[in-house]
Amino acid sequence: MFRDYQDDIDDIAILYGHTSRSAKGDNRIYALAARRFGKAGTGHFESLVRTDAYSARDRYRSNLSLEVLRSAPPVGEVQRRLKDFLDGVPVALAFSEHSDLEALRRFCGVDRIVDLNFAAEFFLQQLPSFSLVRLWKELMAKQHENMSFSAAELVELAEALIRHICWKDLNDSHRKTAGVIRYYLQRSKTLFGRLCCRLATHYSDFFGDLLSLGTDGDTPPTGALFSKRRSGAPCSKANPVSDSARSGFCGRMRPFRMLSPDCRQQGGLARIRRRPHSTDPLNAARRALLSSDQYWQRCNYDRDIKLRQGIGRLLRSETDRGRVVILDRRFCDLPLAGEYLGAPMRRCA
Numbered sequence: 492m493f494r495d496y497q498d499d500i501d502d503i504a505i506l507y508g509h510t511s512r513s514a515k516g517d518n519r520i521y522a523l524a525a526r527r528f529g530k531a532g533t534g535h536f537e538s539l540v541r542t543d544a545y546s547a548r549d550r551y552r553s554n555l556s557l558e559v560l561r562s563a564p565p566v567g568e569v570q571r572r573l574k575d576f577l578d579g580v581p582v583a584l585a586f587s588e589h590s591d592l593e594a595l596r597r598f599c600g601v602d603r604i605v606d607l608n609f610a611a612e613f614f615l616q617q618l619p620s621f622s623l624v625r626l627w628k629e630l631m632a633k634q635h636e637n638m639s640f641s642a643a644e645l646v647e648l649a650e651a652l653i654r655h656i657c658w659k660d661l662n663d664s665h666r667k668t669a670g671v672i673r674y675y676l677q678r679s680k681t682l683f684g685r686l687c688c689r690l691a692t693h694y695s696d697f698f699g700d701l702l703s704l705g706t707d708g709d710t711p712p713t714g715a716l717f718s719k720r721r722s723g724a725p726c727s728k729a730n731p732v733s734d735s736a737r738s739g740f741c742g743r744m745r746p747f748r749m750l751s752p753d754c755r756q757q758g759g760l761a762r763i764r765r766r767p768h769s770t771d772p773l774n775a776a777r778r779a780l781l782s783s784d785q786y787w788q789r790c791n792y793d794r795d796i797k798l799r800q801g802i803g804r805l806l807r808s809e810t811d812r813g814r815v816v817i818l819d820r821r822f823c824d825l826p827l828a829g830e831y832l833g834a835p836m837r838r839c840a
Contacts, residue, residue, distance in 0.1 A: 492605045496682035500689045502529030503697065504583040505653070506599060507645040509553045510591040511544050518566045519594050521545065522553055524642035525573065526650065527580055528697040536576045537643050539563035554639035574600050582686060584610075584653065586645055588623055603682055607649050610683070614660045623648065630655055653690060654698065661691035802832065 509522040518540070525536040539555070541563040550556070577583070583601040585592060587608045596604055611621045618629060623645065627635045630651040640648075663669045673691060676684035690697060777786055798817070805813040816839075 492603065492609075492683045493681045495680050496603070496685050497680070498581065500582055500686055501696075502527060502531050502580045503686070503690075504528075504577055504580045504599075504601065505646050505649045506583050506585040506595055506601075506604070507642045507649065508585075508591075508595045508598065509549070509555075509642055510594050511542060511549050512546065518542075518598065519544075519591060520598050521549070521560050521563075522555060522642045523569065523573065523598070524646045525576065525583075525599070526646050527577065529580075530696065531579055533699070534576065536573060538569045538572065540569050541565050552639055553641065554637070570598060570600075573598070577601060582682065584649060584686075586623070586649060605683055605686055607652055610656065610687075611652060614656050626652065656687065657691045657694050661687065799832070 504525055504527040506525045507523070508520040510519045511521055512519075521540050521542045523536075523538055523540060527534050527536075539560060542560050543557075545555075545557045545560055577599055580601060582603050582605065583599065584605045584607050585595055587606045592604050592606060596602070608621060611618075611626060615621070615626075615629070618625060623640060624635055624638065627633075627640075627648055630648060659665055661669050661673055666672075669691075673688050677688045678684070798815075802815055805811070805815065815834075
């Protein structure tokens with residue numbers, strides 16, 4: 492989904508397939524559901540798949556019995572029906588948790604599948620976790636009754652996630668920086684970026700809603716998007732921090748840079764030629780709006796946790812001694828007061 496994609500997307504499908512970890516052979520899917528949206532119309536597909544390999548963990552995830560699966564339609568019949576249902580769909584979306592996207596791709600015949608677990612982490616970074624149970628509670632505004640999900644329920648959850656992203660994160664009338672997000676997504680020329688922009692700008696064509704989203708145009712980053720507070724003034728309800736500065740894009744994903752053309756496709760997301768930290772408009776806005784301590788706690792929390800974990804691997808007992816070398820100039824600007832965890836810090840270069 493991070494490879495180039497230039498074709499127009501007029502039809503999409505949402506898939507979910509429960510996969511067995513103990514199954515042998517080419518197929519490991521034992522329950523599948525799908526919905527399609529677009530110009531060709533909408534539709535719903537759901538079926539079980541006959542299997543004999545079914546573990547207790549599989550039952551915990553899907554709440555299906557082995558007797559029911561043994562009487563289900565055979566693999567070939569379900570594949571033929573599903574491929575007829577998905578005829579003409581170039582792109583599918585699916586959750587990867589408790590599922591195997593590669594097995595799902597082989598089963599349904601759709602070449603390009605977008606991982607919705609990545610989309611959830613990309614856009615909903617304010618959540619403490621991205622498990623299916625937590626996403627259900629956030630998007631459905633209610634607690635799921637048990638820990639197991641049917642394939643149809645997870646397709647419903649995937650649709651709710653897509654609608655949430657379009658209405659909350661890519662809608663100009665809800666988020667001030669939506670145009671900037673669309674600008675970088677479109678500029679990435681990846682399937683993920685083009686699909687997000689296409690769903691936002693042609694929302695009614697896919698989901699049939701009469702209301703259209705506010706997508707007046709993609710906006711390049713500019714400092715005018717962020718409101719500044721008075722020097723020394725504390726953040727309060729009367730002087731709020733913008734959504735993007737406070738919670739939108741401060742965690743581990745850094746979406747603008749992640750999908751920029753500087754991303755080297757051969758190395759995936761691990762090889763990113765980052766721009767200087769100080770020139771990032773989002774971080775510049777956060778530095779202007781937050782105090783130094785608030786900025787550290789909010790924008791460097793994950794880095795702080797990883798540094799503590801690394802020190803913990805170095806020092807295993809009270810008698811251990813060691814030296815930690817941080818090869819990152821950004822630590823020079825952080826409010827550490829010359830020490831970290833009670834140990835002195837000294838700049839070597």
